[in-house]
Amino acid sequence: MLTIDNLHARTAGKDILKGLDLKVGAGEVHAIMGPNGSGKSTLASVLSGRDGYEVTAGSVRFNGQDLLELEPEERAAAGVFLALQYPVEIPGVNNTYFLRAALNAQRRSRGEAEIDSVEFLRLVREKLKVLSLPDDLLKRGVNSGFSGGEKKRNEIFQMAVLEPALAILDETDSGLDIDALRQVADGVNALRSPERGFIVITHYQRLLDYIQPDFVHVLVDGRIVESGDRTLARELEAHGYGWVAERHLADA
Numbered sequence: 001m002l003t004i005d006n007l008h009a010r011t012a013g014k015d016i017l018k019g020l021d022l023k024v025g026a027g028e029v030h031a032i033m034g035p036n037g038s039g040k041s042t043l044a045s046v047l048s049g050r051d052g053y054e055v056t057a058g059s060v061r062f063n064g065q066d067l068l069e070l071e072p073e074e075r076a077a078a079g080v081f082l083a084l085q086y087p088v089e090i091p092g093v094n095n096t097y098f099l100r101a102a103l104n105a106q107r108r109s110r111g112e113a114e115i116d117s118v119e120f121l122r123l124v125r126e127k128l129k130v131l132s133l134p135d136d137l138l139k140r141g142v143n144s145g146f147s148g149g150e151k152k153r154n155e156i157f158q159m160a161v162l163e164p165a166l167a168i169l170d171e172t173d174s175g176l177d178i179d180a181l182r183q184v185a186d187g188v189n190a191l192r193s194p195e196r197g198f199i200v201i202t203h204y205q206r207l208l209d210y211i212q213p214d215f216v217h218v219l220v221d222g223r224i225v226e227s228g229d230r231t232l233a234r235e236l237e238a239h240g241y242g243w244v245a246e247r248h249l250a251d252a
């Protein structure tokens, strides 16, 4: 589904990604861990086509398309969901309205008919149920006055409604409490499917206890230097990132 080959990227005049390789197949959940400043969020930004990031080498292919050629909206329409896409607060615009607009934009660009209100309501209610989320989420302004946990919950809800082929979740450095972690994990688990891939960026080993990724990768200094199954996350928890970084330096 996704093939990242030798990706180099820079921002603010600084090289951050320095030859990153990663393959994500349909149905797989990949966790990316790594020390602070190693480039995890930069990777998410580059994949979503966020402004201010320049790709200087390498390629990213997504279902046969050159992802880097696509505008951010085209990437979303192609089925790439980045949680960071919607952290904005839009007071006065309710969630339902916002989601329907996003869903219809996606449908239009695929040449599909827009969803009518009855069908849309059925869809969102079904998703709320699957995720055990409260109905009042629909009526609230987009992220306005949301706590960290509520934003996460909303993010998962948006993801469920937009049904992406590839979901990229960057759990940022700001402290997520245990409830928010659970929410993210439960959401990912509920939306796992043979057609859908996930990239879950986190430095919380705990999140991976709940999600149980198929693969764990360690990003150090702009490259993936170690990959393994989820036992790797446990080793990192027990021994830190130092040993991986040292091995990486010894190999270089």
Ligand code: ADP
Residues within 6 Å of the ligand: 011, 012, 014, 016, 034, 035, 036, 037, 038, 039, 040, 041, 042, 043, 052
């Ligand atoms: P991580 O998510 O792994 O903590 P980031 O991708 O956020 O790492 O950051 C990698 C490096 O790039 C850091 O040194 C950070 O300071 C720098 N960086 C990231 N985004 C910007 C930006 N917009 N402007 C300046 N420096 C940035």
Ligand code: MG
Residues within 6 Å of the ligand: 036, 037, 041, 173
């Ligand atoms: Mg960081």
Ligand code: MG
Residues within 6 Å of the ligand: 040, 041, 042, 172, 173
């Ligand atoms: Mg980050």
